[in-house]
Amino acid sequence: MTTSTALLLADLTGVAVFAASGASAAVAKRLDLFGVILVGVVAALGGGIFRDLVIDEVPPLAFGDWRYAAAAAITAAAVFWLHPQLVRLRTAVLVLDAAGLALFTVTGTLKALDAHTPAVGACMIGMLTAIGGGLARDLLTGEIPVVLRREIYALAALAGSIVVALLVQYGQATPVPLSAAAAFVFLLRLVSLRRRWSAPVATLRPPGTGTRGPQG
Amino acid sequence: MTTSTALLLADLTGVAVFAASGASAAVAKRLDLFGVILVGVVAALGGGIFRDLVIDEVPPLAFGDWRYAAAAAITAAAVFWLHPQLVRLRTAVLVLDAAGLALFTVTGTLKALDAHTPAVGACMIGMLTAIGGGLARDLLTGEIPVVLRREIYALAALAGSIVVALLVQYGQATPVPLSAAAAFVFLLRLVSLRRRWSAPVATLRPPGTGTRGPQG
Amino acid sequence: MTTSTALLLADLTGVAVFAASGASAAVAKRLDLFGVILVGVVAALGGGIFRDLVIDEVPPLAFGDWRYAAAAAITAAAVFWLHPQLVRLRTAVLVLDAAGLALFTVTGTLKALDAHTPAVGACMIGMLTAIGGGLARDLLTGEIPVVLRREIYALAALAGSIVVALLVQYGQATPVPLSAAAAFVFLLRLVSLRRRWSAPVATLRPPGTGTRGPQG
Numbered sequence: 001m002t003t004s005t006a007l008l009l010a011d012l013t014g015v016a017v018f019a020a021s022g023a024s025a026a027v028a029k030r031l032d033l034f035g036v037i038l039v040g041v042v043a044a045l046g047g048g049i050f051r052d053l054v055i056d057e058v059p060p061l062a063f064g065d066w067r068y069a070a071a072a073a074i075t076a077a078a079v080f081w082l083h084p085q086l087v088r089l090r091t092a093v094l095v096l097d098a099a100g101l102a103l104f105t106v107t108g109t110l111k112a113l114d115a116h117t118p119a120v121g122a123c124m125i126g127m128l129t130a131i132g133g134g135l136a137r138d139l140l141t142g143e144i145p146v147v148l149r150r151e152i153y154a155l156a157a158l159a160g161s162i163v164v165a166l167l168v169q170y171g172q173a174t175p176v177p178l179s180a181a182a183a184f185v186f187l188l189r190l191v192s193l194r195r196r197w198s199a200p201v202a203t204l205r206p207p208g209t210g211t212r213g214p215q216g
Numbered sequence: 217m218t219t220s221t222a223l224l225l226a227d228l229t230g231v232a233v234f235a236a237s238g239a240s241a242a243v244a245k246r247l248d249l250f251g252v253i254l255v256g257v258v259a260a261l262g263g264g265i266f267r268d269l270v271i272d273e274v275p276p277l278a279f280g281d282w283r284y285a286a287a288a289a290i291t292a293a294a295v296f297w298l299h300p301q302l303v304r305l306r307t308a309v310l311v312l313d314a315a316g317l318a319l320f321t322v323t324g325t326l327k328a329l330d331a332h333t334p335a336v337g338a339c340m341i342g343m344l345t346a347i348g349g350g351l352a353r354d355l356l357t358g359e360i361p362v363v364l365r366r367e368i369y370a371l372a373a374l375a376g377s378i379v380v381a382l383l384v385q386y387g388q389a390t391p392v393p394l395s396a397a398a399a400f401v402f403l404l405r406l407v408s409l410r411r412r413w414s415a416p417v418a419t420l421r422p423p424g425t426g427t428r429g430p431q432g
Numbered sequence: 433m434t435t436s437t438a439l440l441l442a443d444l445t446g447v448a449v450f451a452a453s454g455a456s457a458a459v460a461k462r463l464d465l466f467g468v469i470l471v472g473v474v475a476a477l478g479g480g481i482f483r484d485l486v487i488d489e490v491p492p493l494a495f496g497d498w499r500y501a502a503a504a505a506i507t508a509a510a511v512f513w514l515h516p517q518l519v520r521l522r523t524a525v526l527v528l529d530a531a532g533l534a535l536f537t538v539t540g541t542l543k544a545l546d547a548h549t550p551a552v553g554a555c556m557i558g559m560l561t562a563i564g565g566g567l568a569r570d571l572l573t574g575e576i577p578v579v580l581r582r583e584i585y586a587l588a589a590l591a592g593s594i595v596v597a598l599l600v601q602y603g604q605a606t607p608v609p610l611s612a613a614a615a616f617v618f619l620l621r622l623v624s625l626r627r628r629w630s631a632p633v634a635t636l637r638p639p640g641t642g643t644r645g646p647q648g
Contacts, residue, residue, distance in 0.1 A: 026364070032415035034371045035364035049270070054481070056490035058272035063328075063337030070336070080418055112495075120502075121495030135572075140351075142360045144574045148458070148467035155466045199465035202512050242580070248631035250587045251580040265486070274488035279544075279553030286552075296634055356567075358576045 006175070010103050012071045017100035019044035019072040022137040023079035029141050033080055039140050040076025041069065047132030051108050051125055055115035094193060102185035104130040105157045106178055109164040119165045126161030127154055152192035155199065160185035222391070226319050228287045233316035235260035235288040238353040239295035245357050249296055255356050256292025257285065263348030267324050267341055271331035310409060317369070318401035320346040321376040322394055326384070335381045342377030343370055346401075368408035371415065376401035438607070442535050444503045449532035451476035451504040454569040455511035461573050465512055471572050472508025473501065479564030483540050483557055487547035526625060534617035536562040537589045538610055541596040551597045558593030559586055584624035587631065592617035 022043025026036040045062035052060035062068045108129025112122035131147045131154045138145040147154045163181040167173045191197070238259025242252040261278035268276035278284045324345025328338035347363045347370045354361040363370045379397040383389045407413070454475025458468040477494035484492035494500045540561025544554035563579045563586045570577040579586045595613040599605045623629070 027418045029360070029364075030417060031364050032417045034368075034415040036418070038364065038370055053269055053485055054491050054495060056272075056488075059270050059328075059331070059333045059337055059341075063270060063333055063340055066334060066336035069340055083418055112491075115491070117491045117495055118498060120498035121491055124501055125491075125495055139355060139571060140361060140364065142358075142574075144461070145572060148461075148463050148470065148572065152466075154470055199467070201462060201464045202459045202468070202515055243634045245576070245580075246633060247580050248633045250584075250631040252634070254580065254586055269485055272488075275486050275544075275547070275549045275553055275557075279486060279549055279557055282550060282552035285556055299634055355571060356577060356580065358574075 007107060011107055012067060014100040014103040014107075015044040015048075015068055015071045016075040017096040018047075018104075018133045018137075019075040020079050021097050021100075021134065023076035024083065025137055025141050025143075026076075027080060027083045031141075033077070036080045037073050037076045039137055040079065041072040042140060043133040043137035044072035044075070045069070045133070046136035047104055047108070047129040050132045051111060051129040054125060055112055055117060057111075057115065095190065098186050098189040098193070101130045101153070101157055101189055102160065102182040104133075105160040105185050106164055106182045109161040110168070110173065110178075113165065113168050119169065123158065123161040123165050126164065127157040130154075130157040130161075152188065152197050152199070156185050156188040156192065159188065223323060227323055228283060230316040230319040230323075231260045231264075231284055231287045232291040233312040234263075234320075234349045234353075235291040236295050237313050237316075237350065239292035240299065241353055241357050241359075242292075243296060243299045247357075249293070252296045253289050253292045255353055256295065257288040258356060259349040259353035260288035260291070261285070261349070262352035263320055263324070263345040266348045267327060267345040270341060271328055271333060273327075273331065311406065314402050314405040314409070317346045317373055317405055318376065318398040320349075321373045321401050322380055322398045325377040325380040326389065326394075329381065329384050335385065339374060339377040339381050342380065343373040346370075346373040346377075368404065368413050368415070372401050372404040372408065375404065439539060443539055444499060446532040446535040446539075447476040447480075447500055447503045448507040449528040450479075450536075450565045450569075451507040452511050453529050453532075453566065455508035456515065457569055457573050457575075458508075459512060459515045463573075465509070468512045469505050469508045471569055472511065473504040474572060475565040475569035476504035476507070477501070477565070478568035479536055479540070479561040482564045483543060483561040486557060487544055487549060489543075489547065527622065530618050530621040530625070533562045533585070533589055533621055534592065534614040536565075537592040537617050538596055538614045541593040542600070542605065542610075545597065545600050551601065555590065555593040555597050558596065559589040562586075562589040562593075584621065584629050584631070588617050588620040588624065591620065 019040040023036045023040035025043075026039035031039065045060075045068060048068070049060045049062050052058065052062070105126050109122050109126030111129075112125040113119070117125060134147055134153075135145045138147075160181055163184060164173070164178065167177050167181065235256040239252045239256035241259075242255035247255065261276075261284060264284070265276040265278050268274065268278070321342050325338050325342030327345075328341035329335070333341060350363055350369075351361045354363075376397055379400060380389070380394065383393050383397065451472040455468045455472035457475075458471035463471065477492075477500060480500075481492040481494050484490065484494070537558050541554050541558030543561075544557040545551070549557060566579055566585075567577045570579075592613055595616060596605070596610065599609050599613065
């Protein structure tokens, strides 16, 4: 198996995983079959479409290679039909979601660097590729994005993208170190989920003194 | 009237129709005149801007041809002043909205194919062009997007875009078959509204066993 | 100090100001440190990313020049740690926010005209650059965008962008008139805040006769 075949397979796995997460959220919102597929497809492809727009790879891969849309739609439809079983497999979904986050971090950062984006920008693009699909999913289903809640999520992606940028900088962007970077993101996300690690929250001295209350 | 003039007129009609739908939603949310115009313009032009970004036609037509913005803004302002009458004409709005959906499906898919997007991607772009404005409208006004609710809406657009892609594939993309494709989307949407057709909804066995509850 | 240095400094000031507004909203929503930084960065850079995408300047400046991301992230982190003091300085934040709106209106419109966008489109892009970050901030934190509420906000930006387009049209786009245009937006926004100026709101005759109720 060549490197590019490995990357394609890994990419499609990431697409399927995010499609499953979007479809699960849509089922919980009582959307119909087509709504479930649509949210699944947007969650799976949204991050990559954003990435390709900002690095000027048009049309975005999600529209240029039918296998991406097919992987997303078929997975979302499968979740629609199978979701009672899937609920029991919630741990598996979280694990796969972490795998997708890890993968899109690595491929997104690499693609941005290949397009000659400076390193800081490439790290931001890598992180946004990884978290973009979940963001779109939560906006569509009317939730405050999960990425903004109290778990290490985007931070794991950002850390991974910095590792990838350093590997490229020092000429070490070969399969083994890149896989290690993906594994690092994957494990950081899983461990933080398990141990409930999170970033600190600001203390609001007298309650409700924020500049805008919860109801705005 | 040449084909391109016909397409332009039809396009501007679609813009006006979606502007009216966005403005109506904004009036119902008690936004002020400028908010009503802004939501109307975003609903009218949002889908086309997305389409032009992914097929790399920059600046997007919405910014490059002043007639688009003018048609959207004037229509939205008219709705602001006339809306009590418009409420009585709600059926007319739904009919016109279906016409806009039909039109943007056909023009969006054609434009994506013209830009050498592969067929599956072009169908997705055509559908997203048609539903994009309504999506933006609902996100701005804090609603779960109507496209995700229980009616045939995006599905009608997707079916229409597949018809258009097949017509192009077999060299039949002439005005009469393309108009028939638009009529097909239009009627499919109207009949499904009238008969309350919808895609199936997943059955959640014990209530609340979704992976994320309604309050997330 | 050259004109371009002045513009860069002003631009970074605008970025910092919008980062502060996004971070404040995120603190009020009880997001954690990373969520606060993320919302701050998106609010600071969102408008400019949209502008650069539609005028095909890729990668967008926000990804191509690390100082933009750094200014946004550092300001947001500072708000996270200092926000109890900041709350008392709420007036200062509103003033700075108006300054950012004024600045991004001028630079956004100029950049769009430089990219050969027709005047009407350039005014729309200038306005959207100025209001885009606040829009993204409110969508992320689950609010109806402030730009849609009853204050002169987007209208001030639109008026300023028209002034800039006229200056360019008549060959007067030199630093002094451009600064005057920015001051005009700044003062229009502040005076409308102070005097509670707003655009009119549609009168709904019998309550609840809008086409869609508040709960949709």
